[in-house]
Amino acid sequence: MKTICILFGGRSSEYDVSLSSAYAVLSNIDRSTYNLLCIGITRDGRWFRYDGALEEIRTGHWCDYTETLPTVALDLSSGKLRCTAPDGTVTETVCDAVFPVLHGKFGEDGTIQGMFAVAGIPVVGCGCTSSGVCMDKAFTKSIVAADTGIRQAKAVIARAEDAADMDALRTKCENALGYPMFVKPSAAGSSVGVSKVKSAGQFSDAVTRALAEDGKVLIEEAIVGREIEVAVFEDHGELFASTPAEIDMGGSEFYDYDTKYISDASGYYLPARITPEQTAEVQAYAKTIFHALDCKVFSRVDFFVTETGFVFNEINTIPGFTPISMYPKMMIHSGMTYAGLIDRMLSATFA
Ligand SMILES: Nc1ncnc2c1ncn2[C@@H]1O[C@H](COP(=O)(O)OP(=O)(O)OP(=O)(O)O)[C@@H](O)[C@H]1O
Ligand SMILES: [Mg+2]
Incomplete structure (x- = not known):
């Protein structure tokens, strides 16, 4: 045994x-x-x-x-x-x-x-390099851009030394991205330190908040779209992409910590409200990204769907596994049981 x-x-x-x-x-x-x-x-x-x-x-x-x-x-x-x-x-x-x-x-x-x-x-799951790259949103974006060409939000990367001249950093972001912008720590999770910046007066505080979580921050153009997630499962090189789910933010401005874990206004649509063609497209993108990042066994890949198509947002290499978490929910919707999923994940790990 x-x-x-x-x-x-x-x-x-x-x-x-x-x-x-x-x-x-x-x-x-x-x-x-x-x-x-x-x-x-x-x-x-x-x-x-x-x-x-x-x-x-x-x-x-x-x-x-x-x-x-x-x-x-x-x-x-x-x-x-x-x-x-x-x-x-x-x-x-x-x-x-x-x-x-x-x-x-x-x-x-x-x-x-x-x-x-x-x-x-x-x-079980991704190895050392892959986990490190996927934890860092700036690194993830570089690999996805270089290897896949899948659309992502335009971004400026800033570190503490850039924030020392906050006016210059703000002007650079205004020119590159315009308002609203999203400011987030490069390596964090659960939306901690993430802000939506709608005007110049909010910029400095948002960058300071994100820098408190990580020494590197991403400032991104705001993507207007609905949030779509795909569970990917890998077993000895063979990839499976689940039925996509859609996050229902219950009217919140974005998917922040409160919306995720505290308020009960948010929910989800499973399957996501997208066409069969879009489903096939986003499943293929999720597999391409999983592969480009050398992921193993399981990861959840998150996108926005906009009027002009999908935009990759981020990947979670150890997504939540609670009974209400999206990764198991999507896999169960795709035909597995929770216990069967754990069993497959373990057996996929053994050589
Ligand atoms: N460029 C963007 N355009 C629009 N909304 C965004 C953008 N970036 C982030 N958001 C919003 O902020 C939320 C949190 O951002 P993101 O998923 O990048 O961070 P996170 O803290 O890593 O979350 P997770 O817990 O999923 O790892 C997103 O779910 C989305 O609602
Ligand atoms: Mg997220």
Whole structure:
């Protein structure tokens, strides 16, 4: 029987989303096929083996009693995970694969993927370089532009030194993009630090907010269109693109953090309200982008649909996996079950 290591929690701002995703994954994984080694990572980055109730993961209480849990260390030489109980008892486990059910920094950005690659343990999903590139929207845009020619929002890239002369930066963006503009951190998620800038007076604050999340920001022309998402699944080189979904923002100005996670005004259309020809087109774009970025096993590819066609927005290499998340919803709509999807993702990871 294969042993799978499931990682949850972590040091990113998306810790809570990870707990919900992990709860759903762990509730659906076939325990008659796989041994599980569950590792919870606290918000401050401590790793513990967790064998307790799944419900405590969902509620966040799993980490209330960390002094009773074994700590975990990865031995890079042997590739074994070493668990040390509070009484000093050590157990070592060899895992056949690691599933990082983590979102954002130190989970989705290639760091965890690189660490396990060094230890020789396969990781479910994209590898180190691909994860790092996809986490950084500016890098992603360069690869997609060079490799695919698929339309994207025009953008200006700025760093702290450019923001030192805010007037010059604003003039450059006004000339290149016009209003409204979208300002966003290059590497972040969940719309944290994203602003819509409608006039000169809002520019400086928006750039400062985005720079607080990442040292590099993207300032983009605003695309007028509806938001369309596609789930892509890969198994040994063969790509499958799901039924596309459409985000219904319930009247919000854009898909910001509140609209995503707090207000209940937003929803979705599945399938998206597009023609069969547009469906085929956006599925083909999603596969082309997945391939250009060397993605593996799964990713969610996000677009706008405008009056003149599709515009690529961004890719998520570890999208939300909660029962209400779009990736599993789209795959289920395309004919899979949630449990079957997890099983396929794991089997696609083994050589
Ligand atoms: N150029 C643009 N034109 C119009 N709307 C935009 C543009 N860029 C971003 N948005 C809006 O802001 C939202 C968040 O932006 P984006 O998806 O790039 O960031 P994110 O924080 O990475 O989100 P995620 O949590 O999906 O990773 C988008 O869903 C969209 O509503
Ligand atoms: Mg997004």
